[in-house]
Amino acid sequence: MRVLGIDPGLTRCGTGVVDGGLGRPLRLVDVGVIRTPSEWSVAERLVFIEKGIEARLDEHRPDAVAIERIFARSDVSTIMGTAQAAGIAMVCAARRGLPIALHTPSEVKAAVSGNGRADKAQVGAMVTRILRLDQAPKPADAADALALAITHIWRGGAQARIDAALAAAGTARKAAR
Amino acid sequence: MRVLGIDPGLTRCGTGVVDGGLGRPLRLVDVGVIRTPSEWSVAERLVFIEKGIEARLDEHRPDAVAIERIFARSDVSTIMGTAQAAGIAMVCAARRGLPIALHTPSEVKAAVSGNGRADKAQVGAMVTRILRLDQAPKPADAADALALAITHIWRGGAQARIDAALAAAGTARKAAR
Numbered sequence: 001m002r003v004l005g006i007d008p009g010l011t012r013c014g015t016g017v018v019d020g021g022l023g024r025p026l027r028l029v030d031v032g033v034i035r036t037p038s039e040w041s042v043a044e045r046l047v048f049i050e051k052g053i054e055a056r057l058d059e060h061r062p063d064a065v066a067i068e069r070i071f072a073r074s075d076v077s078t079i080m081g082t083a084q085a086a087g088i089a090m091v092c093a094a095r096r097g098l099p100i101a102l103h104t105p106s107e108v109k110a111a112v113s114g115n116g117r118a119d120k121a122q123v124g125a126m127v128t129r130i131l132r133l134d135q136a137p138k139p140a141d142a143a144d145a146l147a148l149a150i151t152h153i154w155r156g157g158a159q160a161r162i163d164a165a166l167a168a169a170g171t172a173r174k175a176a177r
Numbered sequence: 178m179r180v181l182g183i184d185p186g187l188t189r190c191g192t193g194v195v196d197g198g199l200g201r202p203l204r205l206v207d208v209g210v211i212r213t214p215s216e217w218s219v220a221e222r223l224v225f226i227e228k229g230i231e232a233r234l235d236e237h238r239p240d241a242v243a244i245e246r247i248f249a250r251s252d253v254s255t256i257m258g259t260a261q262a263a264g265i266a267m268v269c270a271a272r273r274g275l276p277i278a279l280h281t282p283s284e285v286k287a288a289v290s291g292n293g294r295a296d297k298a299q300v301g302a303m304v305t306r307i308l309r310l311d312q313a314p315k316p317a318d319a320a321d322a323l324a325l326a327i328t329h330i331w332r333g334g335a336q337a338r339i340d341a342a343l344a345a346a347g348t349a350r351k352a353a354r
Contacts, residue, residue: 041271
């Protein structure tokens with residue numbers, strides 16, 4: 001399974017592609033950051049981010065896309081741009097019919113480090129160890145994108161079973177009406 | 178000049194196309210609402226909104242796109258989806274190289290009714306009068322989209338002069354360094 005992780009942002013949008021499966025070693029395929037200058041209009045920045053994500057989808061053909069789930073209670077000054085970058089990422093994936101998963105920062109921290117309140121350095125260190133890299137990917141947005149992809153692969157099996165159970169329960173509930 | 182106004186929203190995204198110019202009567206070209214069911218994923222809803230906006234751009238070929246400016250202080254429960262719908266609208270326009278203007282709700286209310294704190298009914302009534310319609314466009318999102326387009330046409334001349342003056346001042350400042 002190949003997953004593209006996206007840590008959305010208007011100034012820096014981290015992207016990371018990881019190959020692997022449950023119980024098998026994970027492999028780094030690609031990592032990077034899409035940067036846009038603050039002098040550009042929001043529209044120009046979003047179009048540039050769209051192009052960057054499309055290029056990564058074209059090149060790496062992931063089976064799924066994992067995006068950080070944005071909360072309205074986050075930092076108000078950047079929340080709008082972050083939400084819009086996440087929206088563009090979702091549209092790029094959905095247009096191709098790719099499964100999209102949203103993971104919260106604490107889910108990602110818990111998945112890679114066992115601690116939902118781990119700091120950036122700890123997440124970076126664990127990503128480095130899990131992918132057997134020589135050093136932590138920089139900047140933090142790039143490491144976070146890889147952590148999202150890792151989280152998705154590791155949670156994938158469990159989440160798919162939960163979704164299937166919920167869908168079955170929903171069908172049962174409807175049938176019982 | 179033909180302007181597409183967009184009142185962004187995930188559940189209802191209002192669109193309105195208006196022809197006209199400063200000092201000339203305005204004409205309604207098209208009005209509508211892109212609706213998406215709340216059962217759909219955000220990604221599916223954003224893709225559907227993108228398709229709807231693309232269809233309107235293809236059909237009506239506007240010279241500019243006016244979008245409501247979203248503030249982070251708005252209703253937190255809907256702000257993320259609204260910001261994302263606005264982001265998609267911006268990307269659709271920017272990909273075609275169309276000028277994009279963001280107008281605040283109070284700018285729009287002031288432009289069409291003379292009162293920056295006018296209510297929905299007053300905005301609807303003024304849109305009806307300005308475009309010489311038989312009745313107010315429904316729902317309010319559709320009327321708001323038309324009000325955005327009207328605002329853009331009426332503010333267009335003044336705003337273009339302000340932008341040009343600011344750009345000239347910026348050039349002068351840089352040259353003076």
